[in-house]
Amino acid sequence: MSTVWATILGLTLATAAVKAVVPVLLGGRDLPERFTGVIALMAPALLTALVVTSVLADGDRWHAGADTVGVAAAGVVAWRGASVVTTLAVAVVVTALLRLAGLP
Amino acid sequence: MGADDRASFREGLRLGVPFGVASFLLSMSFGVVARETGFSVLAAVAMSVLVFAGSAQFAAVAVLAAGGGAGAAVAAGTLMNSRFLPMGIALAPSLPGRAWWRGLQGLAVVDSSWALAARGDGTFDRWRLFGTTAPQLVAWYLGTVVGAFGGELIGDLDRFGLDAVYPAFFLAVLLPELRDRDRRGVAVVGGLLALALVPVAPPGVPVLAAGLAALWGLRRREAP
Numbered sequence A: 001m002s003t004v005w006a007t008i009l010g011l012t013l014a015t016a017a018v019k020a021v022v023p024v025l026l027g028g029r030d031l032p033e034r035f036t037g038v039i040a041l042m043a044p045a046l047l048t049a050l051v052v053t054s055v056l057a058d059g060d061r062w063h064a065g066a067d068t069v070g071v072a073a074a075g076v077v078a079w080r081g082a083s084v085v086t087t088l089a090v091a092v093v094v095t096a097l098l099r100l101a102g103l104p
Numbered sequence B: 001m002g003a004d005d006r007a008s009f010r011e012g013l014r015l016g017v018p019f020g021v022a023s024f025l026l027s028m029s030f031g032v033v034a035r036e037t038g039f040s041v042l043a044a045v046a047m048s049v050l051v052f053a054g055s056a057q058f059a060a061v062a063v064l065a066a067g068g069g070a071g072a073a074v075a076a077g078t079l080m081n082s083r084f085l086p087m088g089i090a091l092a093p094s095l096p097g098r099a100w101w102r103g104l105q106g107l108a109v110v111d112s113s114w115a116l117a118a119r120g121d122g123t124f125d126r127w128r129l130f131g132t133t134a135p136q137l138v139a140w141y142l143g144t145v146v147g148a149f150g151g152e153l154i155g156d157l158d159r160f161g162l163d164a165v166y167p168a169f170f171l172a173v174l175l176p177e178l179r180d181r182d183r184r185g186v187a188v189v190g191g192l193l194a195l196a197l198v199p200v201a202p203p204g205v206p207v208l209a210a211g212l213a214a215l216w217g218l219r220r221r222e223a224p
Helices: A003-026 A033-055 A066-079 A084-100 B003-036 B041-051 B054-065 B070-081 B084-094 B099-106 B111-117 B126-154 B162-179 B181-197 B205-213 B215-222
Strands: none
Touching: A003 B041, A003 B054, A003 B070, A003 B084, A003 B099, A033 A066, A033 B084, A033 B111, A033 B162, A033 B181, A033 B205, A066 A084, A066 B162, A084 B003, A084 B162, B003 B041, B003 B054, B003 B111, B003 B126, B003 B162, B041 B054, B041 B126, B054 B070, B084 B099, B084 B111, B084 B126, B084 B205, B111 B126, B111 B162, B162 B181, B181 B205, B205 B215
């Protein structure tokens, strides 16, 4: 089997396993209230990590660029109550304009 | 599936459409990159259909492009996917049925559907999750087909600023959470931890570590 197909097969199985393993083991029962409180805390932690690793890092180094400014601008309009669609539009337009102006 | 479930599913479909557009463009660029790395059209499309996890696919292909083997590529993609473990911990109690059926439902999770299905109290609306994933699944497949066939015509998609779509979305979902003091604290700790790990940990690990940082809140709450 070629390297490409071995990668596809391996990643298919690994992805399914990672997504399914916790629901298989943990699902279908009520967890202690203390635990659901912590679950509610996971969302802000994961979301913040997804944002900062996207806009303040490139691979294994810290990096700021046009997308950093675009997403920050989107954050400002979102904080002021803009809809999700408006927020995304601001992010894309600001990022694209800054790239047009030569920012990486 | 009751009337409420159907309403949730339709609501999810509606919410998922903008992310479907972003998925289409992202998977188009995946198709282009995969072809450049030596994938056949069939292999590029098969990977999107079977794996359906954007960041993992990009990570695996980047390893192959750098000359790495299949084992290293699968490992990189799996680390990228490891955030689905804490997401699964959060979601699992909201998935009913037998073990195999819960596992199958778990496969439907993508970042945006997980975030949009969260009710904010620790429970999830699973039909809204399935609805939000559906348009992104279809778009992910179609985009890969277009990118794999028409790569040379499309070129570099970054100039359109589309890489800002996903972080801006996550930020939009995150901001309302930050009005609560506990959640703000965990967000700051998780964000700083992820950023600190970027130069030293393999890709994917910083986000996983941030998710597990929430467990730190468990210990704090145990204290009297």
